[in-house]
Amino acid sequence: MTNETLASTTIRILRQPFVMKIGYDLHGLTVTGMRYLMVAKAIEDGKIECRIESSIKPKSDDELAPDTSIVAQYRASENAMIFPRENYGLFSGSEERTIFHEATHAIFDVFAKSLDDRTLGIEDEAAAVLAEAHYVRLSPKPAGNFAMWIDGPQDKALKLVDKMMAETGDFERNKRTYFLQPPQTKELRDAVAQDWHFVKFIDAQGRPTDSTGVQYIYDGVVKCYSCWVHGH
Ligand SMILES: [Zn+2]
Numbered sequence: 683m684t685n686e687t688l689a690s691t692t693i694r695i696l697r698q699p700f701v702m703k704i705g706y707d708l709h710g711l712t713v714t715g716m717r718y719l720m721v722a723k724a725i726e727d728g729k730i731e732c733r734i735e736s737s738i739k740p741k742s743d744d745e746l747a748p749d750t751s752i753v754a755q756y757r758a759s760e761n762a763m764i765f766p767r768e769n770y771g772l773f774s775g776s777e778e779r780t781i782f783h784e785a786t787h788a789i790f791d792v793f794a795k796s797l798d799d800r801t802l803g804i805e806d807e808a809a810a811v812l813a814e815a816h817y818v819r820l821s822p823k824p825a826g827n828f829a830m831w832i833d834g835p836q837d838k839a840l841k842l843v844d845k846m847m848a849e850t851g852d853f854e855r856n857k858r859t860y861f862l863q864p865p866q867t868k869e870l871r872d873a874v875a876q877d878w879h880f881v882k883f884i885d886a887q888g889r890p891t892d893s894t895g896v897q898y899i900y901d902g903v904v905k906c907y908s909c910w911v912h913g914h
Pocket of ligand 1: 783784787807810
């Protein structure tokens, strides 16, 4: 069951006018303001749920780097955004950003090309962190603790969005979708790989493990996309 408070918080965040300035393509993953509006509509229509779970389990034991934990999650198989409590995102800019991050994964589910649409985890998370960096730059709220680790993914994402804004006149002069090239995203992807553990490592059982190619699976949120969009 969706939590109405969480759902309305999320919808409000996604419908802020500045979100419409966002438009980029990271190696085939397309993130635009219009697509966030589709996620908001999917939440409003009950196609995507916003749920509370007090402790959110990672998808696998080795999913994250040591000493990191999960505060929120988008679960494609359940079409659900999971948050730790009902007032999440109401009072904190950093929680708003996290909601925006999860909504970016929801975009990829809403726009899944099939029932088994696969994306490379590194690129998927890089796209979501880059979305957060856009949020920091475009939202009037203070950035809070974003990018507090030098050379972390957030720091790299912020530097990248600053370059994009410089080139496009803060997305005002050039409103076209910004197509990112692999050399531009390399540092961000490398930093994401470290934080999300998309690396080679020795697992808890002492086995050498290669998570560099981990894929996310999106199965879509509606059976008939055009019926849903056109309201029948
Ligand atoms: Zn994520």
